[in-house]
Amino acid sequence: ITDGLVREVEARAIAAGDSPAPLLPDGRPRPASGVGDAFAPDVVFLDLPVLGSGGAQDFARVAAYAHPWRSMIVSSSEGSEGYRSRVRLDRPARIGTLVEPLAAGVAGRFDPGRAIMLDLPFGGLSAVDTLAMLNGANRLALRAGSGAWEIVGFAGASEVAPGRWRLTRLLRALHGTEDAMASGHAAGTRAVVLDDAVLPLGLDVEEVGRLSNWLVEPVGMTPGQAGPFAFAGGERALTPLAPVHLRGRRDVDGAVRLSWIRRGRIDSDSWLAAEIPLDEPAEAYRLDILSGAVPVRSVEIAAPAFTYPADQELADFGAPQAALSIRVRQLGRAIPLGLPARATILL
Structure with a gap:
């Protein structure tokens, strides 16, 4: 810009952003194809x-x-x-893809025999100590075929090739994502590093x-x-988490006593409280007693326990069973049926 009796301005066009528009060999700007x-x-x-x-x-x-x-x-x-x-x-x-398939692993403890191979086009990763990882560092979301996201924690991270990372000391299925882990993850699965971006x-x-x-x-x-x-x-x-520690035993009267433990989504990580808060307005469950994959009896109950009388067992199966397959889901207000927990209990 030159100021005088007349203001003279010279300008040239460039592409907005971080770099000028690409040029053709003759110096003209390359036209965008879309x-x-x-x-x-x-x-x-x-x-x-x-x-x-x-x-x-x-x-x-x-x-x-x-x-x-x-x-x-x-x-x-x-x-x-x-x-x-x-x-x-x-x-x-930091959005990447899995290089290799990742099968379902263990939940609730470290999985030392498994690693994630991840390609990242941008950014890096770093190893953290165990306490930092348990406190929320190094979280990765992996999309399962069902559309759900498995949350994985990792303590070890090493770059084995440019942009390719090997993640170890895994904690799988965090925050109640066992269903996504059970689906497994194919090569090419989307992975997102959960950070402030x-x-x-x-x-x-x-x-x-x-x-x-x-x-x-x-x-x-x-x-x-x-x-x-x-x-x-x-x-x-808003989806209630799957209950854990499904147990059962047969009493002397022939009835089967079933029990499980509720899980919570909100403020449930403290070890100081006598009980975790209830996420829903009322505690309720649906229990399915299965023959194969088909429910033969479904009940809704207001406590994490149920007594399966001997006469109902005879009506459902015709004879006392040596093992009983059950499915338990917590009932919610916004999401009526929570994630299922399944177990086969030897009696």
């Missing part, structure tokens, strides 16, 4: 279980990555128009579980958009 040439982010929407404090709507989250990176705005609409801005992404997320979508309470269309657009003058993506989130955080 929106994806300017803006083609990798976007992942996650319906996660309760991972900490916050309402159920806070665990519907989004992660995005693009190279070169530019800030993005995520908007939603219940139709095809009237999109409303919900969240701004200012940091790229993975942000809540900003749902309202009444939007939990409601299917909406979502657009992702770059901040500034860069043209293009990604989407629309159809996504409904927040339901996983």
